[in-house]
Amino acid sequence: MPEENTEELVALATDAYVYGCPLVHGLSTVDDFMQTGIxxxxxxxxxxxxxxxxxxxxxxxxxxxxxxxxxxxxxxxxxxxxxxxxxxxxxxxxxxxxxxxxxxxxxxxxxxxxxxxxxxxxxxxxxxxxxxxxxxxxxxxxxxxxxxxxxxxxxxxxxxxxxxxxxxxxxxxxxxVEPGTHRTGLPAPDPDVPEPLRFFERLRVWMADFPPSAADRAYQDRFQPLGLLEEGPSPYVSVDHPALVHALTEGLARGRARVEEAGRSSAAGRGWEMDPHLFDYNLDHYGVGALDSPQWRIEDRESSYLTRAMVARTWLWGVHGYEAVYAHTLRDADGERLNGAHSYVLRLDRQPPVGAFWSMTMYDVPDHRLVGNPLGRYSIGDRTPGLVHGEDGSLTIHIRRERPADRAAAANWLPAPDGDFRPVLALYEPGPEILDGVYEIPALERAGGGDGSGRTER
Incomplete structure (x- = not known):
């Protein structure tokens, strides 16, 4: 294996982590699914x-x-x-x-x-x-x-x-359709590879068995000095190249940090966060139902690798924005954290323009799990029976812990937990106004009580 400048090898290993993280994380999840379920x-x-x-x-x-x-x-x-x-x-x-x-x-x-x-x-x-x-x-x-x-x-x-x-x-x-031999599991990395190098062993084995597009193969040729393109026995079982071991372990750490930084949100805004183009990293292969358009492609290939890695770590197997988008918020209209100690309203002068349906689901923080409540209502949306609309067609959703005493507010109630919470607004088949940012989702406003009067039904 040729000698390389140590820092150059570290930078190369960092790039290799970002590039290969989706393959390794995705297929590891597939393997877990087949073994233990999800x-x-x-x-x-x-x-x-x-x-x-x-x-x-x-x-x-x-x-x-x-x-x-x-x-x-x-x-x-x-x-x-x-x-x-x-x-x-x-x-x-x-x-x-x-x-x-x-x-x-x-x-x-x-x-x-x-x-x-x-x-x-x-x-x-x-x-x-x-x-x-x-x-x-x-x-x-x-x-x-x-x-x-x-x-x-x-x-x-x-x-x-x-x-x-x-x-x-x-x-x-x-x-x-045809008789043939079908494998029962994924190609197995060498189990004797030391733990610090196992990510790169998985990447080496799976990269060979599941080659990417021609453009991506040209990019991954850069990783030859790391041993990632070697076939046959693993080069990582017994490595006599200290600079390479250092580069792989340090590159793994730096790569993870780069991906985590890319996925970090300040969560300081007052409005809803939504990115219809979060899944636009497929640049090469468009089949049935996938839109082949510059609008749905990340222009820079290396930028697409970082986005793809971040999504693989945080939102694996999410759909393109033209199929569905998800808006979320942690703060009210005044920039304060949403918390069950307060009551809030979401006033929709007109409902989100979608081709299928929309709904808002309540999750707690920091676990991001559904919130148990006596009503058994975990989401509210255009399919929720019994919603009460204003005479002008508007809809006001009441978000709070206790059931509002007012009948109309109770019909439009989404229960909240005791502590911090995070609502997610799912928009299935979003219309152009949503994708272009013309339709703005109103911020949640703090209210005196769940029914606007301060009264609560216990």
Whole structure:
């Protein structure tokens, strides 16, 4: 291995961490999913769907868990050939299947916005596949990598709606098109690699098995001095190059710090924070339902690597902004932290312009979990029954701990916890006004009481 200036090697290893973090973190999550499951989803092998059996609740062990939709997740192994995906007819109800490659790039969508809600079959093909396409399929989804994550979301309007959702889940199937050998797990890194170097061992092994786009391969060629392009036995089991060991361990630390800094928010503003372009780091591969437009691409490739790494660490498998955006806030209109010791109102002169639906979900801080309450209401939105609107069509949402005494305020009540909290406003299929910033979400205003009169019903 050629000698390099130590600081140059450290800088190179730092870049390698930022570049490879999404691959390592994403596939490590896939491996954990298949072994132990994630949250309410049970451990599930390749090429089978795992389904949530109920809406999320405060008992769900996930951070900022989605309460509007119920998840179905499958990890596909296409090394043995394509798979046939069947989707049921949802009769107009919102759903989306999001396709994510091994590098965490969103490259295709099937569902309400992208392809409609009718039943049909889709062929999911591996890289370089050129076989015959059955005439019955609606289309071909060309995968950039041989392992693909499919993240499904079905809208659910409460416990009484779960029967409908479960019936749809049962019709969501994957079938092998050709006979072949399908692996049961991911390529295994060498277990004898010392712990401080295991990130780079995973990166080396998985980078070889799941090559990225040609442009990315040209970038990763820079990492040759780090041993990341070596094939065969691991170069990290017994390293006799002290400068390299130092560069890898220091680069790992600096890379993590760079990614954490990129994801840090001051949280000092008075309004809502929202970034419709947080997931625009896919620059090379656009399949069914993915928008191939400069508007949805990060212009600078190296900047895209940092954004992709930050998202992989903080919001893995989120969707493009044109599918859904999420606004959140920690402060009221005066810049003060939101806290259950006070009451707040959100006044919407007109509801958010969306193509599907919107809702606001309550999470506590710092755990970012759903907030238990006697009403069993964890979110409120345009699908919430019994909301009371003003004569001009406006909507006032009341956010507080205790149920308001006023009947209209109680109908529009989103319960808050005792301490600090963080509401998240989910906007599914946001309209141009949201994406362009023309529609502004009003800040939460502190009120004297949950019903505007200071009265409380206990």
């Amino acid at each position: 949250g309410p989803l049970p451990p599930t092998p390749f090429n089978r769907f795992a389904h949530s059996e109920q809406q999320a609740s405060p008992r769900t062990a996930c951070v900022t868990v989605d309460h509007d939709t119920v998840h179905s997740v499958a990890h596909l192994d296409l090394s043995g050939g394509p798979l046939l995906l069947h989707v049921p007819d949802t009769d107009g109800a919102y759903y989306v299947l999001q396709f994510v490659d091994a590098w965490t790039n969103n490259f295709a969508y099937v569902g309400h916005r992208a392809t409609g809600t009718a039943a049909g079959d889709w062929l999911v093909a591996p890289p370089g596949w050129s076989g015959g396409v059955p005439g019955t399929v609606r289309g071909v989804i060309d995968a950039p990598t041989s392992v693909v994550c499919v993240i499904g979301r079905n809208v659910c309007d409460g416990p009484d709606d779960m029967g409908r959702v479960r019936a749809l889940q049962a019709q969501l199937t994957l079938t092998h």
